[in-house]
Amino acid sequence: MTTTNQFQSVGQQIKPENWTYAGSYIYFRYPDGEDGYETESELDVDFELMGITNKHNQIDWVNNFHEQNNNCSCCNHKIKRGMFFVEKGNVPNVIYVGFDCGNNILQYTFDVSGAKKQTMIERKRRLTQIKITEVLDANAGLEDSLAVNDTIVRDIAAKFYNTGILSDKQISFIGSLAERRKQFESIATEFVEGKVKDKFKVLSCKGYICDYSNSTKYKLLLENVNGHWKAYGNLSTMLEVGSEINASGTFVKSDKDPLFGFFKRLRVVI
Numbered sequence: 415m416t417t418t419n420q421f422q423s424v425g426q427q428i429k430p431e432n433w434t435y436a437g438s439y440i441y442f443r444y445p446d447g448e449d450g451y452e453t454e455s456e457l458d459v460d461f462e463l464m465g466i467t468n469k470h471n472q473i474d475w476v477n478n479f480h481e482q483n484n485n486c487s488c489c490n491h492k493i494k495r496g497m498f499f500v501e502k503g504n505v506p507n508v509i510y511v512g513f514d515c516g517n518n519i520l521q522y523t524f525d526v527s528g529a530k531k532q533t534m535i536e537r538k539r540r541l542t543q544i545k546i547t548e549v550l551d552a553n554a555g556l557e558d559s560l561a562v563n564d565t566i567v568r569d570i571a572a573k574f575y576n577t578g579i580l581s582d583k584q585i586s587f588i589g590s591l592a593e594r595r596k597q598f599e600s601i602a603t604e605f606v607e608g609k610v611k612d613k614f615k616v617l618s619c620k621g622y623i624c625d626y627s628n629s630t631k632y633k634l635l636l637e638n639v640n641g642h643w644k645a646y647g648n649l650s651t652m653l654e655v656g657s658e659i660n661a662s663g664t665f666v667k668s669d670k671d672p673l674f675g676f677f678k679r680l681r682v683v684i
């Protein structure tokens with residue numbers, strides 16, 4: 415079939431019962447981050463209903479539609495967003511109408527505010543994308559630094575990729591964290607899982623009241639002296655920060671960091 419996009423102008427003589435909703439078109443603009451605007455659109459049509467089943471014809475139809483300066487088939491005003499309707503029993507006939515005419519004349523309930531909201535969300539997403547690109551382009555090495563395996567960096571990166579906002583302070587902070595992590599990765603060996611008996615350095619030891627036993631326990635961060643990998647867990651005795659201990663326990667690697675993990679049943683060998 416021929417794929418024509420010359421939507422017929424039917425004026426306001428439309429009988430709603432003769433037309434079936436076939437899709438919508440939404441157009442919006444957003445600043446391109448320099449001095450102009452980009453345009454973006456979303457076209458969502460039911461080709462099956464419009465009788466255009468051939469893939470190539472569908473592409474032709476979309477291209478034709480975009481090339482046109484479309485007018486509303488009801489009121490003949492130029493429109494940038496609207497709805498498509500197919501004539502019942504006369505499938506090649508498609509009309510394109512603005513949301514107001516669609517709602518008022520064709521009596522089709524289209525969620526205009528929902529569509530506007532969706533458009534604003536999409537627009538915001540694209541603006542965020544522009545901001546992200548600008549920040550990454552202006553700071554060499556930042557993208558690599560944001561990708562390093564570090565809890566704090568991961569946190570800041572997630573917020574940045576969500577909002578496009580990153581302060582100069584954060585950028586230099588991330589740079590130093592990334593540098594620290596790279597140095598750590600260059601000296602650390604792979605985390606050892608299972609039953610381990612080895613020498614560890616106490617990096618931190620913080621007391622807390624255990625709810626179950628109502629006794630004081632300690633949250634312990636250990637560094638394996640030879641491998642430099644780190645592990646976190648509990649112990650019922652306090653250890654001096656900075657001291658080196660011989661200990662045995664069961665070690666499990668973290669899902670997020672191959673150089674970090676957790677221990678259970680730690681025994682300190684004196």
Ligand SMILES: [Zn+2]
Nearest residue numbers: 486489512515
């Ligand atoms: Zn109209």
